[in-house]
Amino acid sequence: MWSSPVVALLLGVGSLIASTPDDIGPFGLVQALKPTLFFCLALLTASFVTVLFIRRSPSAVLLAAHVGVLVVLLHGAATIIEPVPRFTPAWLHVGFADYIARTGHTLPLDARMSWPGFFALAAMVTRAAGFQDSMPLLAWTPVVFNGLYGMAVYLIARNTTSNRRAVWLSVWLFYPANWVGQDYFAPQGLNYLFYLVIVAALLMWFRPSRLERMQRRLRRMPRPRLKLMADFVRRLVGLPISPMQGEQASLDVLPWQRVGLMTVIVTVFAASTVSHQLTAPTVAMSVAVLVVVHRCSVRTLPALLTVIVAAYVSYLAVAYWSGHLHQLLSSIGDVSGTVTAGATQRVQGDPAHELVSRTRLLLTAAIWGLAGVGAWRRLRRGTGDLALFTLVVAPFGVILLQSYGGEVLLRVYMFALPATVVLLAGVLIPAGPPASRWFGAAAAALLSVTLIGSFYVTRYGNEIFEQVRPADVEAITWLYQRAPRKSTFVAITSNVPWRFKAVEQYTYTPLSDDLGPQELEAIEHEMRANPRGAFLIMSKAQDVYAESFYGRPPGWGKRLERQVIRSGRFRIVYTNPEVKIFVLVKPPRGE
């Protein structure tokens, strides 16, 4: 059985190396993948479910090896295929870390710098390691983060289900279900790990003990008539008398160990507070709900976490909210607006992009639906877990706070995912007697293959514009060498791998997606605004982004480029097969 993960890894990585980024099409990376990769993934899946379901005592190390190979083939696919690290926001984060490394200060102009913990960490480590910047960390960050997530997801599953097979199936399903793509070189990638670690620690050591739970149940014994009614309803829907009888209790630790563990939790939370604006409130919310449902024994913890967040925002993130407090407060409670921004408005662009967006929504709905079935099955068996259900539901509270640029639903899905996959595993496990195990294995294989197959579309569906093209990097590097400081870089869209260095030394101006009828005038106006000079960057990557994401007509970018050239108002100073850089032609004297 060891041969399967080894063969899958070697053949799979070989297949990814043989793929070429030129084949990435409107549906993303999936169009560049070779059939061998899918064969490897099928082999890996078949081997995993066989070991998990059929073997009498499966080896944990063997199962971990299967999961490790899956992580590389799923989350390392783009890294192996593409010649330069993907995703332009990650390049910007390199620029932020570079700024801190050079100056030792935060950049006052950008809101993200009000939570600079991640960038400061990257700056410190890369400089101490001898790197010029954080660029060498970019490519493999998703694989490393996902590897670390796996440990915490294992612990969460381990403490919310008593079935070891379900634990491993949860970890396995977590990876193809984690299509959100927030594991790149960014604060949210690190903070997701913080979230998972805190949740795992609370579930392991800070649940009420069995004795506490029993005492509480005795204290709150319902009135006979109410009990009769509750029993009737339970029988009506087919639930046992105690649907959560098998719920797990806290592990026994000594009082001084509890103090130490709580100190660790608060320290990790403090690091989360200073490094990402959304994660800390989400953690506080999840903990508060756990306390409300009596699944966290430290009842004052939500208050402490809230005070930490409030103190940080009040004293050290003033630069962020002081300018646009109204804008921040206006989205509080606007649930319909947030949901619309998160679901409906993201389905836009050309037909391929729309299809990818719809596939994401469909997959999310399917996963939640199946998780619901898993929850019901566990309740029917008396192995329901209120803490688990809480962790699925609590992140939805974030919707009440803000839309987060239309991304909040993605984040809700992401924060609910560790608990969701445990419920998902509950659909298939326990499989019952040996005969049913084959059926369980087949069903698990089918679910895995569906998730893994759709992963390459849901995660990498936008790869046509999320990849970073070497031609762009070449052009921007040339620009940094030649452009005078304080000049302006103008681009038609924001899809440019710039700001990875000298982030404060230039003005970066991505124009809006709709320049209006007077496109040339708008560009020229922007460039003339800076007396120190300006450079217009036009590239294939921007054209593709505008066509795919904003639904601009095909050939729109080339047409604009021809207009720019023919106008006589711009002069080419740099060109490569995919990028052209222009400067303004100086106006004749007297103008």
Place this chain on the structure above:
Amino acid sequence: MVPLPERSDVPLEEAETLRVVWRAEQEPIGLRGDHSQTGGTTTGGHGGSWWPPLLLNWAGLVVLVLVLTGVPTTVRAAPVIGYVMTVPGLACIRLLGSLGRLPQLALGVGLSLALAVLVAQAMIYLSLWSPVGGIATLVVIGSLASCAELLIAHVPRRAVAWAGGRLDG
């Protein structure tokens, strides 16, 4: 072990089937050293081998030497990054006694990264920015924790008993 759920609504013959299924569910396939068994206990106290804290201590020393002497990046990058990601937190977590290998590792990595974030950000706010200083601070934290573990776990029991006797007397 979790007790078999009380399913008073289940007929007797079905209850036996349930018992079999329940037993099957309990088959252990956890990671080695993972003590997070259902309803299990986490042993408190120390008394393990002396070499893990010593190794963590030496790792800090090696990293500090690599950083201070300006060894080429190809040599020092992996040790420095690996150290920052694991050791300071792991050394602190080990002070809490045996929690199981995987919980210890997961918490250790989380705490290491958290400490690194806090140290780096503190340097910014205190206007004391120095990447080498930051690494040195983390090495100090890790080394102090592992020294404390060595002291707590390996102070000869005779000495403790003697001190106890003197105090009692």
